Amino acid sequence: MKPRAGLLMDEGRLTLAVVSAGGELECVAIVPGDNPGAQLAGELDRQGYKRRRLRVGLDRNLVVVKELEMPRVGGGSSFGQMVRFELELYVPFSPEHMASDWSINPGKANVPLRVLVGACEARTLDQALRLVNEAGRRPRAVSVACHDLRALLPRKIEPKRAVWAHRHDGRTDLVFFGRGLVRSSRSVPAETPQELVQEIQRTLLLLQWRDCQALWISGDETERYLSAPALFDLGMAVSEPPYAPEVHDIVDHVPESGRGAALLALAVALGSAHPRINLLPRALRPHEASRGQLVTAVMVGLTLLLGVGLLGAQVYQRDRYVRSLSQEIRRLDPEVKAVERLATEVAQKRKLVSALAGVEANSMRVLPFLRDLTELLPQDAWLQALSLEPQGVELIGQADAASPLIQRLEGSPWLERVEFTSPVTKTQSKDQFRLRASWERR
Known part of the structure; x- marks a missing residue:
């Protein structure tokens, strides 16, 4: 595999994970000083990382993540503007100073779209970009760190729906997977297994998930939570995450000290160059096929x-x-x-x-x-129009009395099925009529 590097940005702390071409992992926590860019560059050089780009993952506390319900309309920039306008209702900072990205969650065609959106303050993104630039590198992507945990799992996940509870630094990141994709996430200050169960139940209710099948526990205090009886009240299979075979050995070498943050940094390093939520501006994204x-x-x-x-x-x-x-x-x-x-x-x-x-x-x-018709019509009747067709004849005209005309015309050897095609009306003391008859079969 190619060497990979990931930088986890938290409030007041950086965690760098570098995976060598041979699969060896080295994690280091960096306390930002006067020149954090130089510190980062020094650590990368010390670990022999020569590539120009590295991934950056923002801690879940630095990012607002929501699943929005949107109407099915035409795509393009107009839909993106609708998503951004809807997201502005949920962010706790000024929309003018917001960096955001979105991705449509798969779903049925006859229901509204569910859109996964993420946003952070523009100054947070600027700080990350400045840090990477000062280290003499370029960002490959700027993601939500806990969403990158998906990179540690196999390509195909057995449970249809699962929750990953990852603990680090006294809090828990909850990541919800549906059909192998990240559908939503939360950061909760759960200190006990009972509080964690309540937060999971509350989120499942919001997601309208009734058939979540698995709960995975990782990070700090894993053993304490795995053995807690309260978690089994959820009715799910509780275990450690089913790591992919190719990363299982790397995960085993994650240091126990600060394991939660180190595992997140590893996930950031191994994450996709095109994450579903990528806060890196499009102009700065690498053009990779x-x-x-x-x-x-x-x-x-x-x-x-x-x-x-x-x-x-x-x-x-x-x-x-x-x-x-x-x-x-x-x-x-x-x-x-x-x-x-x-x-x-x-x-x-x-x-x-x-x-x-x-x-x-x-x-x-x-x-x-025509000769017989002239003899059949009475003296007081006259025709305004006469139409001869292969199927029959149509007569339009006036007479003192229109009703007797049907009997007269029925007596013709030429015609049969004589009938009025419109009601008889009075016009200047005369009946205005419109008759139609079929040719008699011979």
Whole structure:
């Protein structure tokens, strides 16, 4: 593994953890003096850490962490502004002097989004950046230290939901894991196992978790809490964290003196370069491709090489095919044009025949019908409109009495199913009617 370094920043104290390429761990507590940057640089040089970047983790007391419920709207900068505006309601310091980051917690598509947000005072972040800069290094990430405890666990965690209680410096950091991700965290001043149980129960109620399966205890006074009967009242499996095999030996070498802070510093050192809550400004973050991006880039390169080779092999065959096809087209062009002319003449003659047949059919039917219709309608009736269609006929007009017209038209040998298509109205002492009838089948 590559050498890793992590700096835990607490109020008035720094804890540095350096993991060598061989997996050897060295932790040291630094009490800031007049020039803490020089102190940090000296410790890094003493431990032979030559890399330019190191991770910084802020103690949970220095960061406000909340899980916000947000509506499902379009992403982008507008959603980030909504999250920041909502977060401003919970921070105990001026929003103008706030550094923050957020990440969406996975969930069902038909429920509001749950967003994990973190914020600290801008001066706290500036202090961390200045310290790293004075040490002649660059920050890889600025995270919430207790959230980095996830780096000590296997990639796949067996319990669906679990609580990690990590004690250090007289307080307890509670980290809540759901499906392998940090869903929330708290720092509580629990001095006894009974107080710890109360704080866990209160937080589980806020998270609406009813099926938390495991409670992990680590840090200071681990044995005291693991043997406390009160913890078993939670109904969870109580144990030490199931550390990943590759870090288990490193954890075993964490010094007992200040073990809680040292374990947090180790987690910061081994944490991801892209944590879910990264308070480092985006302009200062390292531009590193992820493993998935590297795999994608390699696959794209191989695909391009294969594509170029295949294209080169096909170009020659395609040119030969195009040349032979062009020659055949030139040979058949006169015959094609002759066929097109013949097709045009046939289409014109078909249209002419169809028009003559239509005229003949309509004239044989329309003229006798109009003569009979003239005899069927009474003298006091006259038509405003007459529409003849293949399905039937429609008559619009006026008469002294419209009702008898149905009986008259039903007696026609041409029509059947005569009916009014709209109510009869009175207009200037005459009935305004609208009739429709179908052609009688023969």
